[in-house]
Amino acid sequence: MATPLMVRSSPFWCRHCYTYQYPLNYKPFSSISYSPIKTKSFSLLNSAKMEGGTGITQEVKENLGEDLRVKKKIFVAGATGSTGKRIVEQLLAKGFAVKAGVRDLEKAKTSFSHDNPALQIVKADVTEGSVKLAEVIGDDSEAVICATGFRPGWDLFAPWKVDNFGTVNLVDACRKLGVNRFILVSSILVNGAAMGQLLNPAYIFLNVFGLTLVAKLQAEQYIRKSGINYTIIRPGGLRNEPPTGNLVMEPEDTLYEGSISRDKVAEVAVEALNLPEASYKVVEIVSRPDAPNRSYVDLFGSIKQR
Known part of the structure; x- marks a missing residue:
């Protein structure tokens, strides 16, 4: 024996x-x-x-x-995007298993390493409806991070197809599967009209392509009414350069200017997964050289739920 x-x-x-x-x-x-x-x-x-x-x-x-x-699997929508790719990389670095949802599998082959057993690449188009998305997200995913974004072009409905209907489809897929953690990368100034920022050049520019910010705002509102544990992250202008300065985190409808590295946005999204202080909150983030260096527990904890 x-x-x-x-x-x-x-x-x-x-x-x-x-x-x-x-x-x-x-x-x-x-x-x-x-x-x-x-x-x-x-x-x-x-x-x-x-x-x-x-x-x-x-x-x-x-x-x-x-x-x-390597057990907690996270589904990332928009995984080959400039921010989505960074989110995938940081998740893998922290020991998560990742299911990367992409529209173009060929592009994904050049974006990610193929020798990482913790990474699974799947074809996922958020515009194709919640049923197909539920199939690719699967019952082995514990959370979804949405980092999708439309590609500027002649289709004025593209922002609504991706940033509104696409996000709604992801939320509905999560509800079908019982996935109760959803993190959305949105944008500051989505509620610029209510903030008195109608003439803000950034608000005007971002809405030129089919009212992008309006589409994002309505998607946010759908998430908040869904009952899912959400964190909505509204970054300022996105930079591809490495982070500089310290993170500033404010409540919704507060920031109307500023920028932030995509690497830092990805870090905020990943950190939000494990922090109860991040649950059911909308946060706006930028970087500033004169800002104090604060922990994520402190930053998220300082934002009140609405």
């Missing part, structure tokens, strides 16, 4: 995913949010050298930890 495997029975803090993890013999199993451990882990455990019958080798513990970390 094989000697029974003994592992520690108390929860422990995982510094990679910022949550408590539970060992194999912890009860009840219903409290464990991760999917079953891969077969290769059991093979590794069974062949491990026992230490007095009460533990496993450090090498086995490290491999077990690797398998447990």
Whole structure:
């Protein structure tokens, strides 16, 4: 008879995913949010050298930890976009599994590495309806991050197809699947009319292409009424350069100017996943050189829910 495997029975803090993890013999199993451990882990455990019958080798513990970390799968819509790609990269760097939703699979092949087992690339067009989106998001995704954006062109309905109907389709797909975490990358000035910013050059410019900001605002309102746990992030002007200065986070309908690195926007979206302080909130963000350096808990915690 094989000697029974003994592992520690108390929860422990995982510094990679910022949550408590539970060992194999912890009860009840219903409290464990991760999917079953891969077969290769059991093979590794069974062949491990026992230490007095009460533990496993450090090498086995490290491999077990690797398998447990890469379990929480996040679906990213618009994954090959300038901001979406950065979100995917940061999620992978933090140990998440990612399902990257893209319209162009060929473009995705040149955008991402193919040797990362934590990355799955799937074809997903947000304009094709919630039923198809639900199929590609799947029941293995725990959250959705929407970083889509229309491509300027002659189609004046493009902003509504992508930034409005597309976002609504994603929300409806989440409701069908029971996915209860949704993060949207939107824009400052979406509610510029109510803020008295009708003559703001940025508001005028962003609405030239089919009332883009109006489309985004209506999508935001749909999310807020959906019952899903949301975080809506409204960045200022997006820069491709690395971050400079410190992050400024304000309540909705506050900021009407300023810019921010796409890398920092991606970081805010990823950090929001694990913070209760980010739930059911709309935040506006820019970077400023004179801003204090504050933690994300402090930043999100300072914004009140409406």
